[in-house]
Amino acid sequence: MKRLLILGSALAVLFSGQAFAEPPKTLLNASYDVAREVFAAENEAFIKAHPGVTVDQSHAGTSKQARAIVEGLEADVVTFNQVTDIDFLVKQGFVSADWQKDFPKNASPFYSFPSFLVRAGNPKNIKDWDDLARDDVKIVFPNPKTSGNARYTYLAATAYAKEKFNGDEAKVEGFVKKIFENVPVFDTGGRAATTTFVEREIGDVIITFEAETRGIAKQYGTDKFESVVPSVSLLAEFPVAVVDKVVDKRGSRELAKSYLDFLYTEEGQKIAAEFGHRVNNEKVAAEFKDQFPAIRLVTVDDVFGGWDKVQKEHFASGAVLDKLYGNR
Structure with missing residues (x-):
């Protein structure tokens, strides 16, 4: 044995x-x-x-x-x-x-970085983050609770607002909240959001990585969609x-x-x-x-103090994102 x-x-x-x-x-x-x-x-x-x-x-x-x-x-x-x-x-x-x-x-x-894709001719004349807070603009991007893509959009919009309002947090949060209110449907991921914008024809603009905006325009035709690069965005x-x-x-x-x-x-x-x-x-x-058009990119480290701080202050349960996103 x-x-x-x-x-x-x-x-x-x-x-x-x-x-x-x-x-x-x-x-x-x-x-x-x-x-x-x-x-x-x-x-x-x-x-x-x-x-x-x-x-x-x-x-x-x-x-x-x-x-x-x-x-x-x-x-x-x-x-x-x-x-x-x-x-x-x-x-x-x-x-x-x-x-x-x-x-x-x-x-x-x-x-890459969060960028915009609009319908041919840009009928709503969407040029920068300010335009996303207008009452007449409907936006498509995925759920920031489930999508890294969407969290970059949230952070990019917040970074823009921090500059625009000189760090006034109440105004920053109000600006980002208005952008959220202009989203008719939050899909779980970036590709589902693309389907909503392209095939279901919902929204005036989709916010996603520049690489995705270029891919959509290439696949479906530049006669149907055009890319808009904002004045500033967040390095992704x-x-x-x-x-x-x-x-x-x-x-x-x-x-x-x-x-x-x-x-x-x-x-x-x-x-x-x-x-x-x-x-x-x-x-x-x-x-x-x-x-690739020139763009000014800011970073998570420079604007928010790093990913650890972002996670605690923005993405943790009960943090800023929860406050702005509400029960959507």
Whole structure:
């Protein structure tokens, strides 16, 4: 019996070694709602360079994605649009605390910002954030409770109002509250909001990432929609991370890291730029410079004191967002 136990242990070690010697060739990337097209293209290019590999996608609001991972979604990597949702995974023990040091540019391979898309001819003459608070303007953007995309919109509008009203918080909150009141329906995610604006023809303007506004205009026709870049907006980084708890379980760490590294390569950056994202690679950025209008971008750190402070003061239960959003 003792010899059988020893043999069984040896076989277990052997097969364990074989499992790690032959790591899985599949990855799951949990991403944000409006990133379907860009990652379909990124995945195709990555797979071409890594024959036999399969990359599956999951798309939803990033807060929903983060909760799904904690509840059992075995995503090897996340490509989110908000730092706080990765920090949530850190607190739950799924991602290492120093994840932003694992990849360049604070683990953000490309970036964007909240921008506007209006109907052809811009019939309501919407030019800047002020216009969104007018009584005759109906706005479409997703629910800031479930969408990182929408939280950026909320923060960008707040940042604009802070400048406009010289930090008068009562006026700032009144301005943002009026914008909320002008939203006829709050969808759960960015892609659903696009459907509401484009296919259901609700609203005069949709606020979403610049990359999405460019994608909508390209898909449905510049004769139907036109982009409007406001005078100022908020830098929206798209943070990425390896989900340590999952890759250690699956033995997929090396492949997961290679995948995220690819997003920083010249090829990966060019794909992102082709899909309307602003990139950090200087050569690629210069190549696409004429396609991206100049804009002044402010940051969460400069305006709000960082994501930790934003989470406590704006997004925590009972904080400013709850106060302004009410029971909608």
